[in-house]
Amino acid sequence: MVVNQAVQPQLRTPKRVSRVANILPLNTPMPLECDACDHEQSYSMTHLRTLPTITCKECGDSRQFSQVELITLNKALNELGYYINKKS
Helix, strand or coil: CCCCCCCCCCCCCCCCCCCCCCCCCCCCEEEEEEEEECCCCHHHHHHCCCCCCCECCCCCEEEEHHHHHHHHHHHHHCCCCCCCCCCC
16 A cells, blocks of 8 residues: 655754854943933943043033943844954
């Protein structure tokens, strides 16, 4: 007895696709908006890693850039495929 079966092509699962990593230099400008007036200013990662006091050039509002913000910024960049150079 012969059974007719439709031959289905085997679905191949794709091999793991590696993401492209973009290594950014420490002097890459990172845009940050003022909490008070939303004016955008750029700071280098070298500067941000010192956890500086950030002062808005537009309204003069100032605040401390925190370790949590630095970690969050690094994580967000990493998820997008960007990595900041570890050394200067």
